Amino acid sequence: GIQVEQSPPDLILQEGANSTLRCNFSDSVNxxxxxxxxxxxxxxxxxxxxxxxxxxxxxxxxxxxxxxYSLLYISSSQTTDSGVxxxxxxxxxxxxxxxxxxxxxxTQLTVLP
Amino acid sequence: xxxxxxxxxxxxTEKGKYVELRCDPISGHTALYWYRQSLGxxxxxxxxxxxxxxxxxxxxxxxxxxxxxxxxxxxxxxIQRTERxxxxxxLCASRLAGGPYNEQFFGPGTRLTVL
Numbered sequence: 001g002i003q004v005e006q007s008p009p010d011l012i013l014q015e016g017a018n019s020t021l022r023c024n025f026s027d028s029v030n031x032x033x034x035x036x037x038x039x040x041x042x043x044x045x046x047x048x049x050x051x052x053x054x055x056x057x058x059x060x061x062x063x064x065x066x067x068x069y070s071l072l073y074i075s076s077s078q079t080t081d082s083g084v085x086x087x088x089x090x091x092x093x094x095x096x097x098x099x100x101x102x103x104x105x106x107t108q109l110t111v112l113p
Numbered sequence: 114x115x116x117x118x119x120x121x122x123x124x125x126t127e128k129g130k131y132v133e134l135r136c137d138p139i140s141g142h143t144a145l146y147w148y149r150q151s152l153g154x155x156x157x158x159x160x161x162x163x164x165x166x167x168x169x170x171x172x173x174x175x176x177x178x179x180x181x182x183x184x185x186x187x188x189x190x191x192i193q194r195t196e197r198x199x200x201x202x203x204l205c206a207s208r209l210a211g212g213p214y215n216e217q218f219f220g221p222g223t224r225l226t227v228l
Contacts, residue, residue, distance in 0.1 A: 098169035103155030
């Protein structure tokens with residue numbers, strides 16, 4: 001099945017700094033999502049982005065499907081941005097009708113005041 | 114509108130007991146998924162329902178795990194003879210099936226602890 005790798009595994013920033021999180025995937029995809037898992041465990045949808053670029057406030061994401069990677073940009077980080085960021089993808093080849101997500105291991109982001 | 118809901122939020126049980134975890138998907142979402150998340154890892158797929166039928170149960174770890182969705186809406190994940198290794202957060206997700214749009218939305222999860 002599809003492999004999803006995220007980097008870096010851990011990231012510590014000062015409030016106000018910018019950051020880039022990376023997600024590499026091994027197959028062509030028909031779904032790619034970025035999530036923020038808050039301290040209570042809730043997965044919050046950030047972007048549905050199998051290709052192209054999207055922006056939402058201080059966050060933006062780009063997926064280059066032909067090169068099999070996606071980037072999540074966080075600008076002017078705030079302490080409330082802390083948590084784990086997950087990338088998850090669905091292979092357009094092997095997932096069949098289920099289209100289940102395969103998750104990366106996540107990036108643990110800590111934003112210091 | 115309401116998102117995906119799951120109950121209970123926490124469940125503590127003893128080894129060998131039977132548990133049921135409930136998921137109520139977003140209204141109108143015919144595709145429903147169960148995932149399991151162990152500490153420090155990303156969620157892993159367990160089972161997928163399209164309507165009432167389990168269309169893909171390839172992620173269930175063994176035959177102690179079973180899930181149903183009798184009316185095509187609410188789903189129940191059932192675990193028999195629980196083991197300590199079953200301790201994890203069980204997440205439910207739903208998706209609007211049909212067409213090219215595949216975004217999944219997750220519930221808050223049920224934290225299962227097997228003593």
